[in-house]
Amino acid sequence: MSDSTVLITLAGHSPSAELLQWRAEEAELSIAVDGGWLAHRHAEVAPDVIVGDFDSCGDLAEIESVFPRCVLHKLADQNHTDFEKALTWIKQMGEPNKLVVLGGLGKRTDHTLSNLIIAGRVNPSIEVIFDDVHEHVRRVTPETPFNLKGRSGANLSILPLCECKGVQSSGLEWELDSLSFSWDRVISQSNRCVSDHARVTCESGVLYAFVFKDA
Numbered sequence: 001m002s003d004s005t006v007l008i009t010l011a012g013h014s015p016s017a018e019l020l021q022w023r024a025e026e027a028e029l030s031i032a033v034d035g036g037w038l039a040h041r042h043a044e045v046a047p048d049v050i051v052g053d054f055d056s057c058g059d060l061a062e063i064e065s066v067f068p069r070c071v072l073h074k075l076a077d078q079n080h081t082d083f084e085k086a087l088t089w090i091k092q093m094g095e096p097n098k099l100v101v102l103g104g105l106g107k108r109t110d111h112t113l114s115n116l117i118i119a120g121r122v123n124p125s126i127e128v129i130f131d132d133v134h135e136h137v138r139r140v141t142p143e144t145p146f147n148l149k150g151r152s153g154a155n156l157s158i159l160p161l162c163e164c165k166g167v168q169s170s171g172l173e174w175e176l177d178s179l180s181f182s183w184d185r186v187i188s189q190s191n192r193c194v195s196d197h198a199r200v201t202c203e204s205g206v207l208y209a210f211v212f213k214d215a
Helices: 017-026 033-044 060-066 082-095 108-121
Strands: 006-007 029-032 049-052 071-074 100-103 129-130 135-140 146-149 155-161 164-170 177-180 188-190 197-201 205-213
Touching: 006 082, 017 033, 029 033, 029 082, 029 146, 033 049, 033 129, 060 177, 071 082, 082 108, 100 108, 108 205, 129 197, 155 164, 155 197
Parallel strands: 006 029, 006 100, 029 049, 049 071, 100 129
Antiparallel strands: 129 135, 135 205, 146 197, 155 188, 155 205, 164 177, 164 197
16 A cells, blocks of 8 residues: 555544545545444445444444445454554555544543554654644654645644654744754644744654644
8 A cells, every 4th residue: 555545533533524525535545443433424434444343333233234335344452452453454454655543632631642652653654644623633753754834823732752853843933953852851832833834854753743723
């Protein structure tokens, strides 16, 4: 699945029907993870695959009646989250160059943090995006810099998942100039785009850029 986009829908804060429809249209493969299939039912957008242990997705007969052409893969493994199991399955199929996650934010804070930590371990050359009606979250690695176009005035925060070195930015009100970020030192919360082309890069580590849509 190289040079492709994969959409994963988790069971967190449900995306709007419009957001799911748009993201599904741009993806070569769409995967609903366990209870994430309910967002697809609401949006009337059939996923290509539904994976998980099916402990929180309702009646399998109902899934098959709503999406009769959808492929179901039961991944029973209580030692890993449904998100981890979905990522492992995707890796076996061939890694994409872009991974978009819906339903990965909100509802339970522990699930949100877990999802961000898990996504931080994904191949650093893959562009990873968490999207939501309220915010857009983009993973930043040395191989995948963050570029934001057409959002002058938008508020954003840049938070490290681990120790990060050589963090630089352009187009922000408070620029970052070869800084070292870590959870116990530097973060950049409530920064602001002052250009229609903002950019954040790092030489090592994993950062997340949070862009707030309500601004």
